[in-house]
Amino acid sequence: MSDDDGDEDDELPAIVQSPSELSYAIDHLPEEAQDAVRRVFSEPPKIALQQCRLIGDTYAFQMTELVTQSVRIRASGNGAASQLTCSCGHGGELEPCSHLIWLLDRLAKQTLYDYDPKTPLTMTQDGFAQELGDPFTAISQHRLDVLSDGLHCPVVDPKAVSGDHDMASCRVQESRELLSAVYGMSPEEFRPDIFDSNNSSPLRGKKVLKRNDLDYTVLRMLLDNHHFFNYFQSVSRPRDPINDPFRKLSQRVDRVLRIFDAHASDPAYATTTTTTTTTTSSIETPPNVPWAAKHILGCTKLIKSFIYTRDRPLQPSETTSAARTLVHILSAVVSRNQDVDTGSATTRTEHNLYLYLIGDRDTDFAIAELNLLPEAASQHLHSLEAVFDDIGRLGAPVSYFEKFKSLLSRLRTPIMGASLKRQVEEEDGTYRHFKRMK
Known part of the structure; x- marks a missing residue:
């Protein structure tokens, strides 16, 4: 050589x-x-x-x-x-x-x-x-209040007398996901006595150690120690809820919409939010319709990217999670057909999230991605039919309406529901929340 x-x-x-x-x-x-x-x-x-x-x-x-x-x-x-x-x-x-x-x-x-x-x-x-x-x-x-969730990093307000609940809600949610995975349970079903009760909120009280309750004790450690949280997350399995990319995108959209809704009900929210320490109207993008739409469209793009760029085909549980997220996003947008006074929008479309994403022009919003997951989407047929009825009442471009109608016809094929049910039953059953198609 x-x-x-x-x-x-x-x-x-x-x-x-x-x-x-x-x-x-x-x-x-x-x-x-x-x-x-x-x-x-x-x-x-x-x-x-x-x-x-x-x-x-x-x-x-x-x-x-x-x-x-x-x-x-x-x-x-x-x-x-x-x-x-x-x-x-x-x-x-x-x-x-x-x-x-x-x-x-x-x-x-x-x-x-x-x-x-x-x-x-x-x-x-x-x-x-x-x-x-x-x-x-x-x-x-x-916006920092959205970014912080993805970074697993709370936004702090040094002027706050005590920890803000919304500030820590993401860490609480992710800690629940980590602990529930140990027991093979869905996060929503794990320890409601801790997470769904205001009286026993893990944010209340100074004591970390709780006698005869290891779950609560580990939870407090996850909330209090950043390195312990990162270590726990690093040893979690790829298919655990905290590592589910579609679940994370659904949570991001929820976060974006909470901020958007708060701003819509009170435009002063952009400058007085408790998750920032100074006036932000001139620094951060206001949480208006274009801002929310950019995040939502970005999340649907990432879902499509996850589907197409995987080294292996999606597992049934992954397609189920992707379809669930898309239906959730679609329903959330359709439910927001209200004009919002942002003070800066120049057209009605920029005042209305539904018009911006669906009602004003056909961009295949969510429909294109759902068409990639027909078997998983068929498990949400009833929800999609309800959304379709709402769109028919609200109005949308004819081409979008016809594409949605075609999707529903495809999902009504009996083989769709039966095929996915067999696949899901072969897995660990973590997310068996779906009704069998009739």
Whole structure:
């Protein structure tokens, strides 16, 4: 073998994959920056996010490794790029610190709705994907109160006297998912005496240890210790509820709609929400119709991407979860045919979420994705028929109405329900909530 061949064998790959399974092209970076990225991705630091907040015009993320670090993403103004700093003091002009690379990779994972797994992202010299755009702008358009859920990182308000329930509700929900998986139960059925009772809320009381109740004790540990939560999640199974991507997207849509509904009922919500510490109307995108629609459309895109880009076909439980999420999203949008006074919309469509996504033009909203999952969707036939009736009453483009009608006809085929029932019965039965089709 020639020396030239040996040199080629020693060349490092130009594309690297991050722990969050995003691919980056780095061959255009200086060698120091390439080495830094490879080092972080090959041996990722053991980091747990503690909290995040908005301080004036700066997003701050606090994380722990062996010591607590604080990453700050500051808006520079005048069209300049964000200022990225970390309290660790490491890194430099050609080599961003590991905390910045780690955090910005996770920001990209949460905010990029159009990411194609087959096309690597382009790593910038500052340690984040070029496709992310300006990090501060990406967060402000996504909104920190939505982003924090995906990062498993509560938003804190230092002015609050005690912990805000909504602030911690996502961590409580995910802890319930982790614990229920140990028993092979659905999260909704696990320990209602703890999670569905205000009197015994895990957020109440200072004691972590509860005698004769290991579930409650472990729950309090999951809520109180970020590293323990991350460790518990890291050993969970791929098909556990907390790792179900479709369930997570459904929860994201619910979060978006809660914020949207609160803003719709009181536009001042955008500037007085308890999950931020300063006036945000001029910093974060207001939670109006276009903002909510962008998130909802992004979630349906991700569902379609999950279906098409898997290395293996979806398991029956996965198709069931995907269909359940799509029907939930569709029903939620159809139920929001109300005009919202946002003060900035220029057309009625921008005042009405239903009109924006369904009523004004045909974009195959949710129907295209449901057509990819006919067997699983057939288990929701009655719900879809009710939604179809609502759309007929509210009005929609004729082409969309006909596509929906065609989908229902396809789902009424008897073989659909029977086939999926046989498949689901072969699994562990975690989500056997569906009625058999008649």
